[in-house]
Amino acid sequence: MRYTKLFLIFSFLLLIKQTIAVATELDGAFIEHFAKAYLAERFPSTEEERVRISVAHLDPRIVIKPCKIPLTANIPEKNRAINVNIKISCDESIPWKVYLSAKVEITKAVLIATSTISKGDKLDESNIELAYMPINRIRGDKLTDINIVFGAKAKKRIAKGKAISKKSFCLICKGDVVTIIASSDNFSIKTRGVALSSGNINEQIRVKNTRSKKVITPRVKTINQVVINL
Template structure:
C-alpha cells in the first residue's frame, strides 16, 4: 500500500513535468512577427504594387502565458483593405487569445513628373518616371506606363513629383494638326485637320477638316490622330 502511495505523487510529478516541457513561451516580438507574416501570406498586394504591414506593439501590461501547441491566427472576413484586427490564439487546455491591430499600407507604381515640366512641353523619358504612392491618396485617372504618354504635352505647369493624370496632360491639344481617319469595314480615307479641344486617348473631341472647313466629332486613337467610324 505504501508503494502505491509513493507511486501516485511520482506519477503526478511526471505528468506536470511533461506538460511543462511541451509548453512553449512566446515573447512579444515573436507574436508580433508571427502576425505580420500571417497577414503578408493571406492578404495580397495590389497589382503592380507593394504592401507594407505594420503590427501594433503588444501592451506591456499583458502577460503572455505559455502554450502547449503552436499559435494560431485568424483574420476577420469583414476587414477593410487598410486596417485589420488579427486574432492570435493559443488552443490548449488553458486557451487564451489576443487581438493585434494591423495597419496595411498599399502602394502602386504611378507616372509622376521627374522634374518641373512647363506648360506646352512634350512628355518623354527625360521628364517622366515611375514612383510608388499610397493607393488611398491617389486622385484622378492615374497612369502606370510612361511609354503610353510619350509625345503628349503638358496642359499646365507640372511640379516635380506630381502625378500625371488626364487633367494635366493632353495627347492631342487644342490647335494641334491631326490626321483624320474615316473608316468602315470596306475602306478608310485620311485627311488632315486641326484639333479644337484638348483630349486624351479614347476621348471624343471636335476637329476642323482643313480641306472642307467642316467641324466634326472624332475619337482620339493615338498621338495627333483621330478616327471617325462610318
C-alpha cells in the same frame, strides 16, 4: 534493476510533459510574428503594389497563456487603413485574446513628374517616370504605362512629384493640326484638320476639316491622328 527501469520511465514521461508544455507556451515574439504573417497574407505584395508591414511590440507585462489549438487573427475594423489593430485569439474553453497595433504601408506604381512640367510641355522620359506612391496619396485613376502618355502635351502645370492623370495631358490638344483618317471596309483616305477640342486615346473630339471646312467628331487614335468610320 526494476527501480532503474521505473526511474527511466518516469523521467521519459516527465520529459514528454515538459516538451508539450513548452510547445504550447507562447511569448510576445511569437505573437508579433504570428500577427505579421497574418497581415502579409491579407495584404500581399503584387507587381503593381508593394506592402510594408510593421507590428508594434507587445507590452511585456502581458502574460500569454498557453493555447492547445491554433490561434486566430482578424482586424475588427475590416478596412485598408494604414494603422490597424489586430486581434489574436485563442478559442479554447477558457478563451483569451490580445490586441496589437500595426502599420500597413501600401504603395502603388504610378507615373509621376520628375520635374515641374509647364502647360504645353511634351511628356517623355526626361520629365516623367514610374514610381511607387502611398495609395492614400493617390486620388482618382492614375496611369502606370509610360507609352500611353509618351509625346503627349501637358494641359496644365504639373508640379514635381505629382502623379499623372488623364486630366493632366492631351494626346491631341485644341488647336493642333491633325491627320484625319476616314476609313471603311473597302478604302481609307487621309486629309488634314484642326482640333477644336482636346482629347486622349479613343475619345471623341471636334475637328474641322481643312479642305471641306466641315466639323466632324472622330476618335483620337494616337498623337495628332484621328479616325472616323464611314
